[in-house]
Every structure is written in C-alpha cells, then in structure tokens.
Amino acid sequence: MSNLDRLHHPLLHRRQLLKYGLAGLGLTTATLAWQGLKSQSKARIPVVPANSPMMGNTFSPMQTLRDFDYGTVKQENGRTVREFQLVAGNTTLQLNTAVSFNSWNYNNRVPGPTLRAKAGELIRVSFLNRAGHAHTMHFHGFHPAAMDGIKPIRNGTGTIYELEAEPYGLHLYHCHVSPVTRHIGKGLFGMLIIDPPQPRPVADEIVLVMGGYDTNDDGKNELYAFNGVPDYYMMNPIEIYQHQLIRLYVLNTIEIDPAVTFHLHANMFDVYPTGMTLKPSHTSDVITMGTAERHILEFKFKYPGQFMFHPHQDLIAEHGCMGAFNVISAT
Amino acid sequence: MKNTQYLKIAILACAASVVISACNNTPTTTTTEKPSPVASTPPAASNEMVGMKHGDKKININGAILSELDKLEAKLGVPALSNKIQASRPYKTPEELVSKKVIDQAQYDQIKDLVTIEDVVLTGLDKDADYMVKLGLMKGHLYVAKELLDLNKPKDAEPHIGHPVEEIYTDVADQLNERKVKEFKTTLIALDDLVKAGAKEMPKVTTNLKESLQSIDTAIAALPETQRKNPAFVLRVINGLLDTANSEYGAAISDGKFKAAIEYQDSRGFITYADQLYQGIAATMAKDSPDAHKIIVENMKQLKTAWPAAIPPASPVKTPPEVGKLITAIEQSTQKVITVASK
Numbered sequence: 001m002s003n004l005d006r007l008h009h010p011l012l013h014r015r016q017l018l019k020y021g022l023a024g025l026g027l028t029t030a031t032l033a034w035q036g037l038k039s040q041s042k043a044r045i046p047v048v049p050a051n052s053p054m055m056g057n058t059f060s061p062m063q064t065l066r067d068f069d070y071g072t073v074k075q076e077n078g079r080t081v082r083e084f085q086l087v088a089g090n091t092t093l094q095l096n097t098a099v100s101f102n103s104w105n106y107n108n109r110v111p112g113p114t115l116r117a118k119a120g121e122l123i124r125v126s127f128l129n130r131a132g133h134a135h136t137m138h139f140h141g142f143h144p145a146a147m148d149g150i151k152p153i154r155n156g157t158g159t160i161y162e163l164e165a166e167p168y169g170l171h172l173y174h175c176h177v178s179p180v181t182r183h184i185g186k187g188l189f190g191m192l193i194i195d196p197p198q199p200r201p202v203a204d205e206i207v208l209v210m211g212g213y214d215t216n217d218d219g220k221n222e223l224y225a226f227n228g229v230p231d232y233y234m235m236n237p238i239e240i241y242q243h244q245l246i247r248l249y250v251l252n253t254i255e256i257d258p259a260v261t262f263h264l265h266a267n268m269f270d271v272y273p274t275g276m277t278l279k280p281s282h283t284s285d286v287i288t289m290g291t292a293e294r295h296i297l298e299f300k301f302k303y304p305g306q307f308m309f310h311p312h313q314d315l316i317a318e319h320g321c322m323g324a325f326n327v328i329s330a331t
Numbered sequence: 332m333k334n335t336q337y338l339k340i341a342i343l344a345c346a347a348s349v350v351i352s353a354c355n356n357t358p359t360t361t362t363t364e365k366p367s368p369v370a371s372t373p374p375a376a377s378n379e380m381v382g383m384k385h386g387d388k389k390i391n392i393n394g395a396i397l398s399e400l401d402k403l404e405a406k407l408g409v410p411a412l413s414n415k416i417q418a419s420r421p422y423k424t425p426e427e428l429v430s431k432k433v434i435d436q437a438q439y440d441q442i443k444d445l446v447t448i449e450d451v452v453l454t455g456l457d458k459d460a461d462y463m464v465k466l467g468l469m470k471g472h473l474y475v476a477k478e479l480l481d482l483n484k485p486k487d488a489e490p491h492i493g494h495p496v497e498e499i500y501t502d503v504a505d506q507l508n509e510r511k512v513k514e515f516k517t518t519l520i521a522l523d524d525l526v527k528a529g530a531k532e533m534p535k536v537t538t539n540l541k542e543s544l545q546s547i548d549t550a551i552a553a554l555p556e557t558q559r560k561n562p563a564f565v566l567r568v569i570n571g572l573l574d575t576a577n578s579e580y581g582a583a584i585s586d587g588k589f590k591a592a593i594e595y596q597d598s599r600g601f602i603t604y605a606d607q608l609y610q611g612i613a614a615t616m617a618k619d620s621p622d623a624h625k626i627i628v629e630n631m632k633q634l635k636t637a638w639p640a641a642i643p644p645a646s647p648v649k650t651p652p653e654v655g656k657l658i659t660a661i662e663q664s665t666q667k668v669i670t671v672a673s674k
Contacts, residue, residue: 090582100585102594132578132594134498152502154465155575178497179490217591 043204046239046328053236056094059109061227062236065206068193069113071123080121082165086112088131088175088188095223095230095320101215104131104175105187110228111209111253112173112190119168119197128158135183138176139192140292142166152177168196170249170275170294181255185214185221187228189253191294196278203247203298204240210262210289210311210321212254221256223320224311230320234308237326242304244330249275251294259290260311260321264299267307272296286312304329389447392422398670403445407438422448458506459554460564464571465503467608469495469547471572471600476526477540478641479596485530487642490593491600492523495543503550510553515546562612562619563672566665569605573658576601580637581651589643599638606631616668626664630657 045066052062071082086106093103093110106112117123129135138149143163153159174180175188191207211228212221223230240246248269250262263286270280271287275296287295301307308324310317390399400413409415412434419431425446429439472491479488496519507514522539530536551559558564576598583594609616609631616624634657637649649657 090578092585100590102582102585102591104582130578132575132582132597133494134502150501152498154468154499154502155578156571157461179493215590217593 041202043202044241044244044330045204046241048239053232055229055232055235057229058091059228061229061232062238064109064111064114064227065208065238066204067114067207068116068205070116076122080118082117082121082123084113084115084123084125086125086127086137088127088129088135090131093187093228095213095215095225099215099223101213103187104133104135104183106137106190110187110189110211111251112188114191114193114207114249115173116193116195117165118195119165121165123161123163123165125161126158127153127161129153129155131155133183134177135175135188136177137161137173139163139173140171141169141192141194149173149176165194167276168194170194170251170296172251172253172292172294174253174292182214182217184253185212185255187211191249191251193249193275198278200247200278201245203245205247205249206238206240207249208262208309208323209251210254210260212256212316212321214256219256221254221316221319224254224316225320226323231322233323237306237324239326239328240301242301242327242330245298245300248297248299249294250289250297252289252291254316254321255291257291257313257316259288259293260313260316261286261288262297262309263312264297264309265307266303267299267301269297269299272298301325301327303327390445391448392416392425392428392446393420393448396666396670398666403442406442406445407434409434409438424448456558456564456567459558460567460571462503462506462510463551463554463559463564463568464575465499465506466547466551467568467572467604468575468601469499470544471576471602471604472597473540473544473547473600474603475596475600475641480526480530480533480536480540482641484642485526485536487592487596488530489523489526491596492519492526492540494597495519495547496523507550510550512550512553513546515543515550518543518546560612560615561672562615563669565608565612566669569608570662570665572601572605572608573661576605577651577655577658580654583643584647584651587647587650589647592643595638595643596641599641602635602638606635620668623664623668627661630660630664633657634661 048062048066052060054060069084071084074081074083088104088106089108090102090104091108093101095101103110115123115125123139125137127137132155134152134154136149136151136153139147139161141163147161147163149161151159171192171194173190173192175183177183189209189211191209208226209228211225213223213225213230214220215222225231226233252260252262254260265285268283268285269287271282271284272278273281273295275294280298287297289295304327306324306326308322310322390403392400395416397413397417400416403416404410404412415433416428419427419433422428422431425443425448426439428434428446429436434442472494476488476491479485479491496516500516500519504514504516518539522536522543525532525536525539579594579598579601583589583591583598589595609627613624613628616627634654637647637654639648
C-alpha cells in the first residue's frame, strides 16, 4: 500500500483493521470495513448513460473512457491469440460548435479503439485502409522489423500485423506514414494496454488520450482535446466515486508542441512510468510527457465535488485540453 | 514465432472488391472474451500485401463481385443469392454461409469446392494492376504539384511532391526491383528537397520534376504494352485511382466547405491521370463496349467539373456523395468489361 492510499482513504486499511481487531471498533466502522472488503473484488463505477452526448460526432468520448477492446479470443497451438479489426477511414469531427475538422482515424473514432491484451499473448490485427491516403499501424513495444508498421498500405488494401504482447505496460499505436505529424494530428492514434501477468488491483480504469488539432494546416495546433473532442469533459464531467481507486491510463499524442504536463486538482497520484512497473515510482500532482509518452496514474479522491484535470500549459488547457471529475460521495 | 503476414482474415478480403458491403460496417469492438474451444488451423502464409483481387479458381465469398457470385446463384438456383452472400459478409470460414443462414447444409455441400475465404498471393494481372495503381497515384500527385509550381505556389506543391516518396515508393520498391526498374527514389527525394528549400531555382525544379515523371513512365513501361492497352486492365487501374480520389475528396470537405486543400488537390491529380488513362483506351472501348463507353465518358465529364482548378473553388461544385455516385456509376460500368475479360 502506498502512502498515497493511506492519505486518501478515510478508512483504515483492511489489514490494519484486522490487526486491530474488529471487535474493538464500533459497529459503524465494522460495516464500513465490510464495504471496504467488498470493494476489493469490484470497483465502484457510476453508471454511464448509454445516450451520453456525442456533440455531433460518430462516437461519444464518455464511452471512450472505459471502453476496452479485448478483441476476439482464439486458442492456437495452446496459445491465446487476440484478433482485432481496424479500418482507417475519414470522418468529420465536430470539434466545437464553430469548428469542424476532416479527421483520419481508426474505426471512426478519435482516439482509435483501446486495444487490450495480457503479457505473453499474441496480438493479431487485421488492418484495412479505406481513407484515401496510404496509412499504417505502427505499434510501440517489442516486435520484428516486418511488423513495425512502416510500409505504407495504400487505399483499398490491407495487411495483418502480428505481435507478441510484450512488454507489459501502457503503449500506443499510430500511423507511421510521413509526414507523421499530419497523420497523427489528423487522428490516427490509439492506446495499447498490455496487462501484467498478475492483474493489477481492482480499480475504476479510465483512458485519457491527449491530442492536438492543426485545423488550418499552418503547422500550429489551434485546438486540443482529451479523447478526441475539445472541452468534452468540462461540459460533461467524468463521474467517479469518492475513495474508489482510480487508475488513469494517460497518453500524450499531441504533435507539434514538444511536451505537456498532466495536472490533477486537489489530489496527488501514484506514477507507474509507461505502465511498466507494479509499484509506483513516485507521487505527484503534475507529470510531464513528451509526445507519445504515457503513464499509469493512480489516486483516490478524499472529498466529493468537482475537480479539474488539464496540462499546466494553461494556454493548451484553455484551447480544449481540459476536463473535470465529478466525485460522488461514497455514502 | 514465425512472422508472416496472413491473408486469411475475412475483413481484408473486402479490400478486393469494388462492390463492398461488409467493409462499410463499423468494425465491432468486443469487450467480452469469447475463448474458442477449437484450435483454428494456421492460415496460409505469404509475404505479399493483400491486393486488389482474389484467386481465379475458387470464388472468394468475402471479396467477389456480384457477377462472380452469380455463378453460385446459377448453380444452386437460389434467387438473389449473390446479394444475400454480400449482405452477410464478412465470413471467417466458408461454413459460415450455413451458420449465417445464407444457404443450408445441402446447398453448401454442392458448392463447397467452389468457395473460399482466403486471398491468394497477388500474381499476374492482379499484381500488375496493383503496381500500376501505385505508379498512377504517384503521377497524380506530381501532376497537381506541377500545376501548383506553375502557379508559383511551391509551399502548396510540397506535400504532393512528398507524397510519392512518403506514401508510395516503399510500397512499390519490391516490385520495382523484381521488374528490374532502376530506382528513382533518389530523384524524387532530390525534387522534394528542392521544393522544401523554397523552389528558388525554378529551372532545376522543372528539370527534376520532368525527370521524376519520366522515371515513373519508365516504371510503367516495364509492363507489357499489350497489357497497358488492354481496356480490362486499364479500367481496373482507373478504378483504383477513382476509389482513392473518392476517399480523398470526402476528406477535403466539411460543413460544405473545402477545409483541407491538400486532399482536394490529391484527388484532382488522380482524376486527371485516370482521365488520361481512359483517353488511351477510349477508341477501343467505343468500338468494343459502346454502352459502357458512353456511361463512362458522360460520368467522367461530370466528375471532372468538381475540380475546376488546382486551387479549390470557394465552395464545392459537387458534394462528396455526388462525387461518390459518379464514381460508382463509372466503376459499375467497367465491371462488365473487366469480368468478361477475366473469363
């Protein structure tokens, strides 16, 4: 248990409760402790309405938050294979009421689907390009040169990428056709989560991908967003429960601007660098990420209410890369 | 692990056909794990990319066009079977024709030797068409680049000079080698460097652009002349170009306005070259396939009005669905010529 957990959890930790002996504590505490035990097996996650706002888009960022694509599972030669299907296409993104944007993306959404597998499995991605320009899928992680996603796949054709799910951690995929800045900036990116062999503690798991939009091809970003749509989570705060362990998968895919931070209000988070550790490296309320950097951040909210998160490059935050958690009282 | 690219997965086969229904579906994202108790057989391996078309013996139920599927329809005597097969795409196995209730087991037993879901390695005509589409896309890019350079807009021309190297050359490099075509990546990069540097020495740019276009023509000339003049072959290349132009035109417009000039210009280049290719076979077409010829000429004429100049007009002459409709009409009328030729 990290110091952070202790700091934020108003209850004593389960083990401590056992150590002190339940008998010596009041009935109320015992009840709460039981709830604490219960929460170990299942995270408390507010119900997300199926009709969450799309704001004129083909997808809802509210659904993106906890939408993990585990693929179709097959067993081949005693090994688990996960098959994913991704199609590159073009869709118009409604970035706000005034600005629309011709996006290139995977599966009609920005970011593309959050692909998820477990260390040691085999990932097989069938990729089809129907987006006009040549595109690819380039995955971060270990793989042979032939699977590096560098060879352009032209419009109307496809390929299959096959890679070992290794190493465990938080990774990404994106198009690697030049100019990569434009291909990523148009929306061709997504997250790849490889879970460790031993699962992480139960948590409310949330995906946040930062992106930048050069809306007028002037080599500068005019708008930014978490999960595709600028300011979406300011207008529609993310509901989470007080005291519930939250695990954020945060990825920075903002091109052009060299680096941004991620800052969480009124809290501190445990940092698991690149998601490649099982123990946090340190605790902070701000972390810097260059383009393509990503981390797992864990925290609990001590107080209910609304709390913002955003890069502390405030100009970038104020151009769409801003959101809020609405922490619901645990009681 | 053996790292080969498998050509089996159903969705890829969709790439093969112009008449695509399955590929328009939003791919499913499965959040539940469905472990399969049966170990699947290892798919056929190949190092080739999936290309334009499928095997010539068995009918690929994922990729075949309607007229091919009609063979199955005729054999079983099931009305509108071809459309039903298309509607239930994609198929992971041929047996899914039964499990998806397209046909029953007895019917399946009659045609099981005729159908497949696997793509084959590109060979012969398919490979040649794939090769020529790539080179055609390069030419399209350079055509529009030249127009923009002539308008003294090197900055606008640059992406179109970059695209042949960035998007296409590596994809066609193996085939160039196989066909013993002298590499011309160096030429393309030199041109890109010149234009990126501001195209200050225009005579040098002009010479280099000419050289680049000549290199592409030399690469195209590696194909036998009979083939380059064969309408069925050329129409397939034209379809590849039009399909790409269609996607890019759509990506240029939002809210009824041109938002991305680059994609407008890309598609203009592809249409220009597709039109030029058609001129080369127009006389043969008028003689041998007058009906198709008439439709193609008429639709092409209308299509070209969507690209009045290298710089996009203030508002689109045609909406993306209108352009899509014209392109579909052309593609449909080419199918007969292509299918007859492949019999």
